[in-house]
Amino acid sequence: MNAEELDRFELIGKDLEDLVHIVWQKRVLDVVLSSILIVAFSPIIVLILLAITAEGLITPRHRGPLFLTEERGSEGETFHLPKFRIIRMDAFREIRKTQKFQHIKPMESDPANVTKVGAVLKKFYFDELPQLFSILTGDMSFVGPRPWPLEAYYEELEKGIFRKRLIRPGLTGLVQATKGIENRPSEWKLDFAYIGFMKTEPSGWAKVALDLEILARSAKTVTEGKGL
Numbered sequence: 001m002n003a004e005e006l007d008r009f010e011l012i013g014k015d016l017e018d019l020v021h022i023v024w025q026k027r028v029l030d031v032v033l034s035s036i037l038i039v040a041f042s043p044i045i046v047l048i049l050l051a052i053t054a055e056g057l058i059t060p061r062h063r064g065p066l067f068l069t070e071e072r073g074s075e076g077e078t079f080h081l082p083k084f085r086i087i088r089m090d091a092f093r094e095i096r097k098t099q100k101f102q103h104i105k106p107m108e109s110d111p112a113n114v115t116k117v118g119a120v121l122k123k124f125y126f127d128e129l130p131q132l133f134s135i136l137t138g139d140m141s142f143v144g145p146r147p148w149p150l151e152a153y154y155e156e157l158e159k160g161i162f163r164k165r166l167i168r169p170g171l172t173g174l175v176q177a178t179k180g181i182e183n184r185p186s187e188w189k190l191d192f193a194y195i196g197f198m199k200t201e202p203s204g205w206a207k208v209a210l211d212l213e214i215l216a217r218s219a220k221t222v223t224e225g226k227g228l
Contacts, residue, residue: 020167020195022141025204029211030142034135041129048084048126051117062115064089067130070103073153076165079139081147082130086118103149125222131171143211144170145191163191167198177217180224 038045049066056063068087069080087104091113107113114122121127134140140147147169148156156164174194175187184190194210201207 020198022168023204023207025208026141026211027138029208030135030138033142034132038132038136041132044126045129048117048121048129052085052115055115055117059115061090062088062117064092068104071150072147072169073150073164074139074147074169075167078150079134079147081140082134084118084121084127084130086115086121086127087113088115103151105149128171135171138168141168141170141211143173143194143214144168145173145194146170146175161188163188163195167195172214172218174214176221177214179221 052066064085066085067082068085069082071078072081083104087107092104092107095107095113108118108122111119118127131140135142144167145163147153148164153164156162174190178184178190185193194214197210198207201210
């Protein structure tokens with residue numbers, strides 16, 4: 001996918017305000033693919049749980065829950081986004097006391113706050129694996145705008161920008177799939193472009209084809225070390 005190919009999405013959804021209905025083909029893709037990946041990654045998930053537990057036993061300051069969840073906005077409602085815990089709980093509690101962070105991401109950006117196991121999980125995005133269950137249950141989709149913390153979610157709504165409210169959030173999206181492309185549109189334009197395509201494209205299979213293209217591009221972005 002290059003800058004010229006992005007022209008087919010140009011601001012097609014900029015004026016949308018109504019929720020985008022998730023077609024059954026897209027939902028089938030989410031259920032089938034998430035089920036397959038949960039089974040495929042189940043040994044890794046078990047190893048991660050054991051590693052987090054073992055690190056807590058060896059290093060007391062790294063002890064804490066196996067998972068952390070945060071409230072995120074989705075289709076005008078909220079849901080709990082799960083992640084494997086990769087930060088030290090002592091750092092988590094201290095930062096929450098002294099700073100006005102309302103979400104985990106800023107804490108994870110400082111390596112000093114991250115556990116040894118967490119650093120490995122973060123490098124390979126394994127801390128996001130629990131979100132496969134969110135996709136299976138329908139809180140998320142594989143492809144869509146990334147879910148934001150409620151503070152940022154409501155700030156955009158107050159400005160009249162509805163991209164995070166119009167469609168189910170995703171594990172990845174057009175923003176992540178086009179990372180590294182020169183002169184690409186802004187993130188909000190790309191989100192609206194995807195939303196507009198999902199709203200106006202009559203073929204459910206064409207929507208699935210786009211999702212598969214975005215998933216393939218996102219996987220390539222990760223393997224190239226560009227991150228999501």
